[in-house]
Amino acid sequence: MVHCFKYNHKGRDYHFLWDVESGSLHNVDKDAYLVAKNRYGVLDGVDLQDFSAMQDNLVAEIDKEFEELEHNGSLNVPAKIMATQKQIGEIKALCLHICHDCNLRCKYCFADEGTYHSKCKEYMSFEVGKKAIDFLIEKSGRRQNLEVDFFGGEPLMNLEVVKKIVEYAREQGKTYGKNFNFTLTTNCLLLNDETIDWLNKEMYNVVLSIDGREEVHDRLRKTANGKGSQALVLKAAKKFAEKREDKSYYVRGTFTAYNLDFVQDILYLRDQGFEQISIEPVVLPDDSPMAIKPEHLPQIAAEYERLAKEYLDSRANGKWFNFFHFMLDLEGGPCIKKRLTGCGAGCEYLAVTPYGDIYPCHQFAGETDYKLGNVLNDDFSLEISKKFATNIVTNKPQCQNCPAKYYCSGGCCANNIHFCGDISTPYSISCEMMKKRFELSLAISAIEATGTK
Amino acid sequence: MKHINTIVNNGMKKSGNIGCGECQSSCQSACKTSCTVGNQSCRHQDERINTTKKPLL
Numbered sequence: 314m315v316h317c318f319k320y321n322h323k324g325r326d327y328h329f330l331w332d333v334e335s336g337s338l339h340n341v342d343k344d345a346y347l348v349a350k351n352r353y354g355v356l357d358g359v360d361l362q363d364f365s366a367m368q369d370n371l372v373a374e375i376d377k378e379f380e381e382l383e384h385n386g387s388l389n390v391p392a393k394i395m396a397t398q399k400q401i402g403e404i405k406a407l408c409l410h411i412c413h414d415c416n417l418r419c420k421y422c423f424a425d426e427g428t429y430h431s432k433c434k435e436y437m438s439f440e441v442g443k444k445a446i447d448f449l450i451e452k453s454g455r456r457q458n459l460e461v462d463f464f465g466g467e468p469l470m471n472l473e474v475v476k477k478i479v480e481y482a483r484e485q486g487k488t489y490g491k492n493f494n495f496t497l498t499t500n501c502l503l504l505n506d507e508t509i510d511w512l513n514k515e516m517y518n519v520v521l522s523i524d525g526r527e528e529v530h531d532r533l534r535k536t537a538n539g540k541g542s543q544a545l546v547l548k549a550a551k552k553f554a555e556k557r558e559d560k561s562y563y564v565r566g567t568f569t570a571y572n573l574d575f576v577q578d579i580l581y582l583r584d585q586g587f588e589q590i591s592i593e594p595v596v597l598p599d600d601s602p603m604a605i606k607p608e609h610l611p612q613i614a615a616e617y618e619r620l621a622k623e624y625l626d627s628r629a630n631g632k633w634f635n636f637f638h639f640m641l642d643l644e645g646g647p648c649i650k651k652r653l654t655g656c657g658a659g660c661e662y663l664a665v666t667p668y669g670d671i672y673p674c675h676q677f678a679g680e681t682d683y684k685l686g687n688v689l690n691d692d693f694s695l696e697i698s699k700k701f702a703t704n705i706v707t708n709k710p711q712c713q714n715c716p717a718k719y720y721c722s723g724g725c726c727a728n729n730i731h732f733c734g735d736i737s738t739p740y741s742i743s744c745e746m747m748k749k750r751f752e753l754s755l756a757i758s759a760i761e762a763t764g765t766k
Numbered sequence: 767m768k769h770i771n772t773i774v775n776n777g778m779k780k781s782g783n784i785g786c787g788e789c790q791s792s793c794q795s796a797c798k799t800s801c802t803v804g805n806q807s808c809r810h811q812d813e814r815i816n817t818t819k820k821p822l823l
């Protein structure tokens with residue numbers, strides 16, 4: 314499949330052809346764009362008129378160039394990658410819900426203020442954490458690099474246990490030849506110098522939750538006594554980022570229907586000195602006033618376009634920053650197997666709650682229909698994993714003609730199940746945003762790779 | 767070619783089918799809500815495919 318698209322950079326249209334199956338990106342002139350639309354897509358409107366006015370010999374000349382690319386396997390390559398089943402039983406990553414409690418009361422929290430539907434606050438004990446590490450090592454097969462993410466609620470509310478788990482895992486890693494990469498997501502309220510130094514030493518990646526502008530953040534991320542938290546969070550996050558040096562971190566925010574002008578929040582975070590930024594659409598049912606709805610999509614698409622322009626300008630003019638969803642590694646991206654299987658939820662990636670219960674991923678915690686077992690009593694069944702094992706992009710009819718197919722991998726299965734009732738049916742709101750971001754990322758890659766001013 | 771400037775040639779072919787499972791799981795990286803693999807990197811990415819540095823058409 315060939316996806317033809319245009320991108321306007323500094324008043325000039327650039328034309329691109331994205332060959333989905335080969336992963337080739339071609340920049341073409343306007344004439345070739347029209348011929349490509351005629352050959353591979355749908356010609357309509359002004360494009361149809363312009364194409365009709367083209368000389369036959371010019372069309373033939375361009376057709377010849379396309380034939381050469383087709384012959385070389387970089388254009389209009391047929392879909393031949395097929396897989397129907399993921400491998401199950403080998404696990405490489407765990408999300409440890411170290412604490413189902415939180416010192417914030419964020420109004421959009423999918424974790425019900427940390428409690429994950431259970432309505433009681435629970436802290437993971439070292440015993441459970443230890444068993445989770447044993448479970449991970451036992452199930453990791455030949456894999457050497459294992460990942461553990463400390464998640465909550467707010468994981469720093471149970472920092473002593475986090476520290477003990479890290480120490481234990483490092484010890485066990487030496488014995489069993491496993492290398493652990495730890496990550497942690499925090500709302501920053503409990504970050505102090507000592508904690509920052511410890512995190513910088515031990516964590517491979519740290520995600521700092523902040524939504525952006527003070528009024529945006531404080532509207533939804535309040536403390537237990539109803540006060541805004543942005544000023545405190547910003548101060549702590551800045552300190553963290555300064556001390557982090559070249560190690561990996563992200564400031565990660567959420568946008569909702571209340572701040573559809575979320576690019577202002579991204580630019581705000583950039584202006585505060587953060588270089589790694591991720592702002593994600595909120596995931597909430599339709600009846601929430603904060604939920605992203607289909608009618609918001611045109612505005613969101615326009616915001617992403619605005620962001621792409623700001624992004625290119627900013628990076629070219631000494632204010633470098635990274636936006637998580639514009640990062641696209643066209644040259645060194647993942648292998649085909651990973652592109653087909655996506656996030657690995659329910660198969661190689663699992664979540665463990667404070668009570669030791671095992672779920673397909675953090676978004677399923679507390680949904681007992683999806684429980685796979687418990688680390689405390691060696692109870693672990695692959696029945697649920699089998700459902701997730703078929704979660705492969707080539708099994709999803711809606712994904713087959715999607716330009717982002719091998720980059721999105723069929724969407725988030727938690728969203729698919731929660732919003733569409735089925736793991737194989739992509740959540741259309743996410744798809745629209747994904748496709749927009751993907752197209753912009755391709756254009757950004759081309760502009761930056763060629764040094765286009 | 768006169769009308770075409772190839773920016774990335776055959777990115778999928780390069781990525782092979784190793785599937786060693788040693789790279790980071792996507793949901794561990796940042797977003798935790800709708801993680802995708804497009805922005806992930808392979809641990810075996812020393813061999814980079816050629817990209818042109820020609821100006822855009």
Ligand code: SF4
Pocket residue numbers: 646647648649650651783784785786787788789790807808809810
């Ligand atoms: S490290 Fe590379 S080859 Fe191995 S699973 Fe990840 S993307 Fe595939």
Ligand code: SF4
Pocket residue numbers: 706709711712713715716717718719721722723724739740743744745747748
């Ligand atoms: S964006 Fe939607 S249609 Fe495209 S691959 Fe992802 S889930 Fe499938």
Ligand code: SF4
Pocket residue numbers: 656657658662674675676724725726727728793798799800801802
């Ligand atoms: S199901 Fe969704 S939230 Fe869970 S790991 Fe996959 S992409 Fe992430």
